[in-house]
Amino acid sequence: MKIETMAIRAGYQPKNGETHTLPIYQSTTYEYTSSEYMAHLFDCPTEGHIYSRISNPTCGFVEDKIAAMEGGVAAMLTTSGQSANLLAILNICKAGDHIVSTGTIYGGTINLLAVTLKRLGIECTFVGLDDDLETLQKAIQPNTRLVFGETIANPAMAVMDIEKFAALAHNNNIPLFVDNTFATPVLCRPFEFGADIVIHSTTKYMDGHAVQVGGVIVDGGKFDWRNGKFPEFTTPDPSYHGTVYADYGAAAFVIKCRMQLMRDFGVLPSAQDAFLLDLGLQTLPLRMERHCRNAEKVAEYFANHPKVEAVTYPALPGDKYHALQQKYLPDGCSGVISVTIKGPRANAEKFLNSLKLASIVTHVADIRTLVLHPASATHRQLTDEQLVAAGVNPGLIRFSTGCEHIDDILADIEQALAQID
């Protein structure tokens, strides 16, 4: 099936007489006809549901849909993008381990890697997105467990050379994790370029209507966890009756993550939130097309405006990442544009405050046009050095182009820019 069809048809498949739409299984628990069957489920938890802290049928159908759309073998929903990244990392990292990540990523993820995980004894080395393979290799240590990056970095709008980072990871027998939030599987499917685990904040385009906060971890199913570097997959887990996770085959990563970490941390979304996410997914391909076409026009408008200092949007022919965009995101580069208004920081603030249609919000990647000043909001916890590494200029505005009519979006920008002296 094509992605447009999977977005609508994958996941829930009603049988004879069942509800046409995805049912909301609003239940904490599940009933069995015998205690023997329940005991069996505890031994073989992939065969059914035990408790909605660990899995739920509504969530399960949405997980199947997202896995299909990404071209993976299994997925697990979480209550946020942050918890998706956290659980994916903790699934193979413990105190004393090390991560290599590009420095050009979402500020919250930098914080997770550089501060919170460091407190837990997991170190991270941030590398340059544009470094060559030889330079990148120098960051790898014997205890490095994974390589991390974002397909399209938030908010720098830099495109990751996924194949280069996959080569780095695989040359060292470790997996590549890719946060594919901004691209969505509609614009890029990182497994096709060598990624092993794909992560999303489903809060963004996947939902698209700002009605649920969520995340998802998708298992590509190809990484060899038996390669000698990951004993946690090949030795019995005493916390789960001696289960050997590699025995589960292709979906071992997600199964281990659910059985150990979802069980212990309990960050599964509610069935209601999974239902809302599914509604968003059904129109994701339609919306992404509109977001991209609108953003291309907005980026061009900004690029030709005398009050604009710089525009970063990889679909613009002159953009630094245009070649990578053409390779990895040929159908478009999402609705998000980074724009720097000329003059002092006050000019950027004036522009933001003068917009009438676009909403000032923390959020991004929504059906409505949104704006944000990252240096004073999402990225305010970062040092100046980290800001530069993340590609965030203090005067930069993140412009998240919505699906409104392009004429209305451009008229709003035009009148707001006219307010600046």
Ligand code: PLP
């Ligand atoms: N990854 C990326 C690329 C993001 O943009 C965000 C949030 O903006 C996150 C992860 C964290 O997701 P959430 O806000 O759903 O926790």
